[in-house]
Amino acid sequence: MNNRIPLPRNNNNRDLLRYAGMGTQLLAAIGIAVFAGIKLDKWLHTFPLLACVLPLLVLSALFYKVFRETSRTRKDE
Numbered sequence: 296m297n298n299r300i301p302l303p304r305n306n307n308n309r310d311l312l313r314y315a316g317m318g319t320q321l322l323a324a325i326g327i328a329v330f331a332g333i334k335l336d337k338w339l340h341t342f343p344l345l346a347c348v349l350p351l352l353v354l355s356a357l358f359y360k361v362f363r364e365t366s367r368t369r370k371d372e
Contacts, residue, residue, distance in 0.1 A: 317364070321357050328353040 332346035339345070 317361055321354075321361070324353050324357055325350050 328349040329346060332349035335345045335349075336342045
């Protein structure tokens, strides 16, 4: 006999993939910003300046994007 009570189906997998995608996007964007900052610093001879400023700019823009995506209500809920 199966006496299990069916649990309401929620979108845990969808949310997991959504946040994992955001985290991957954040990591990749910061890595690209650091790489671009180092290359531009070598080209412009301003070594630590752009390698520090570009990732901070990208980080602030991505946090704004993550805040907007997580705070808005979805139409399917």
